[in-house]
């Protein structure tokens with residue numbers, strides 16, 4: 564399969580500590596990939612290496628088919644908003660963008676206007692940045708990253724510290740850039756519910772390692788309400804579930820089956836299992852929050868540690 568971005572066995576060591584440790588991941592064109600991890604997990608380092616700001620100790624990054632030294636040729640295809648937007652606070656939004664455009668050899672006021680429109684700042688473009696709210700600065704940071712029409716956008720904690728309206732504004736922009744302009748993205752955040760509204764796939768990083776990759780559908784399946792049956796013989800129970808017409812279930816381990824449909828039918832399931840001499844230890848409706856799921860994987864509370 565052809566990937567827009569391919570990260571292979573990437574590591575970065577600072578003195579004797581790995582900031583990231585043997586990470587491999589691939590992104591298809593048009594995907595939005597969410598990076599999740601506690602403070603110090605390695606998210607920013609990974610984004611910096613992908614964007615060419617930091618050199619890896621090991622491994623390689625290929626953008627399109629350019630890897631190794633030849634990747635320099637395509638680094639301009641990446642737009643970044645990493646850590647803070649690099650803005651001149653005494654200049655207007657328009658002039659900040661104009662400076663970036665000039666650096667890239669673009670001299671077209673209409674071009675700047677079109678970028679301001681995408682991020683909803685066309686009416687505020689003559690205000691100095693120091694008069695901007697945090698949300699407006701973040702939107703301008705995204706606008707700066709869009710100069711040069713990148714194929715890949717790297718957004719590091721773009722909604723950190725924003726109020727609900729600011730978060731919604733960024734979400735709408737991100738989705739528009741993806742759906743209407745086809746931009747592929749990696750977004751890091753610890754606001755998991757919000758990420759769930761945006762991304763297609765998650766990568767969970769802990770202590771510099773990529774613990775798990777999971778699609779939005781898989782994550783929803785794990786976290787949503789389900790019937791949980793604790794039972795001695797799941798194999799026998801499956802035959803009964805099939806007879807009852809259940810399709811959407813999963814054997815979790817030697818004792819547990821989760822059923823993700825017909826949540827009102829737990830009485831019927833108990834009765835049929837009983838009739839078939841299959842003893843149940845327990846049957847209940849369960850759900851797990853996304854936060855709990857990540858805490859379970861990473862062994863720590865993401866929200867508490869990432870401020």
Ligand SMILES: Nc1ncnc2c1ncn2[C@@H]1O[C@H](COP(=O)(O)OP(=O)(O)OP(=O)(O)O)[C@@H](O)[C@H]1O
Pocket residue numbers: 577581582583600601602603604605606607608609869
């Ligand atoms: N320039 C550097 N020199 C030494 N250590 C560094 C450097 N940059 C990052 N690190 C270390 O690498 C690890 C990963 O840091 P990184 O900033 O990538 O994590 P993060 O997941 O982005 O966390 P945060 O959410 O706090 O930004 C941390 O232990 C950090 O202290």
